[in-house]
Amino acid sequence: MSLVRVELPAPLLRHAKITTGHEVALEIEAPVTLRRVLDALEDAHPTLRGTIRDQTTKERRAFLRFFACNEDLSHDSPDDPLPEDVVVGREPLIVLGAIAGG
C-alpha cells in the first residue's frame, strides 16, 4: 500500500471543503496508476466527481493537466504506472488548472 500525495487547485480544495492544506494523502494499492489515484480521490471526496474528469467517460477535463516530477502526464494512459517518486510519496501528483481566462 502506497501513500500517494495529490496536490489540488484551490477552487477544488474549497469545493471539497478540504482545510488541511493543498494536498490530499491517499492510500493506494499497487500498481499505482492515475486511474486508481483519481478513483480513490473521488471515493474519499465524492463532491470532486466530475470536477477533474467527466463522470461518465472518465476523460480528463480539457482545462486540467496532470504533472509530476517535472513531467506532464496529462496525455499518458490513465493505467500507466505513476513515477516511483509519486508512488513512495516523495513527490505529489499535481492536478493543475490551465492558466486560461479569468
Place this chain on the structure above:
Amino acid sequence: MSSVRILAGTRKGAFVLTSDGKRKDWKISGPHFTGWEIYHLKGSPVDPNRIYASQSSSWFGQQVQRSDDGGETWNAVSAKFDYDGVPGTHQWYDGTPHPWEFKRVWHLEPSLTDPDTVYAGAEDAALFKSTDGGNSWTELSGLRTNATAPGWQPGAGGMCLHTVILDPTNPDRIVIAISAAGAFRSDDGGKSWKPINKGLHSKYIPDPTAEVGHCVHHIAMNPKTPKTLFMQKHWDVMRSDDAGDQWTKISGNLPTDFGFAIDVHAHEPETVYVVPIKSDSEHFPLDGKLQVFRSRTGGNEWEPLTKGLPQQDCYVNILRDAMAVDALDDCGIYFGTTGGQVYCSPNGGDDWTAITEHLPPVLSVEVQTLA
C-alpha cells in the same frame, strides 16, 4: 414582519441579500462558491430554506449545491447529467450537424409542491428532473427527442434551456424556452413536447415564421394568470393568452425591443417590466441611460422608469434571468447588471436604489418573500 431574500448568481460566486419588508437596509452574505460561475439559484416555494444553486466552471465543470437553511450552509449534491440514450445532433452555427454535448445548467426550477423535486434546464438544451433533492437526475428526454430537435441551433450564448415555467393550476403543464430553438410546452408532465412559436417572426432564419429556430430570451408568467405568458425575444416583446399557442407582438412604443429580462408584477397580471437593450451587437442600454420600461396595459403602451437609475454613461447589460419580483403588498422589482449592481424598487418600479454596486457580473437574480 415579512422580509425578502435575494439570491444573486454572479460570474465569481453567489450572494445572498436580505432585508425586512421596507427593503431599505440590506445585509449581504457571500461570496459563496468563490471563483465559480453561479448561473442560477432558486428557492423552493414550499420550503424557502431549501435553495438549489447551479455552480459551474470552465475548468471544473458542473456542480449543483443545495442549502437546507436558507443559504447559510451548502452541500454539493449530484451533478451527473447524462442524456438519455445516445444523444443525436443539432445544428451548429453554420447549419451543419453537431453532437449534443452537456455543458452546464442555466436554470433550476424547484417544484411548486415538493421541495425535493426540481427541474434543471441545461446547455446543450435538455430538461432534467430530480425527485430526491438533487441527489440524482433523470432527463425528460421527450423534449430533446422532439421531431424538431435536429434543427435546433445555438444562440450566441450556447444552446441553452434557460426558462422553466410550472403552471400552478395544472401540474402536467410545463413551458420551457431554448435559445435559439424557441418555446415548447408539455401537457403531460414532461413526457411529450410541442413547439409553441406561432406568431413569432425572426429575420435571422430562412423562414422567419418557422416552427423552431427563434431566439427566445426569456418568458415570464404571473401565477394568477398562467395562460398569459410574456416573452422577451431576441428582438420583439410578445404575449400569449393561450399558454403559448399563439403569440402577439406587444413592443408598442418601446425605444428598442431587443433585450433579455422580462417579468410581471406580482399582483397586477397586466403590469409587465422589460429593460430595453440597444441591439444584438451592442448589449447595453440605449444612449447610456439605464431605463426599465413598464406597461400597465399588458404591453404596447410602455413608460420609462428612471428615478434612481443612472441616466448617463451606463453600458451594462441585464441578463435574461437577472430580474425578479417579490410578493409583498407593494411589489418589489429587482434586477442585476453585468456591472455588478443589484437594483431594487420597493414600489413597483417608481423609485430605484442600488442595493450593492460592486459585485462580479450578475448572471441571475431571484427573490424570496419570507413570512
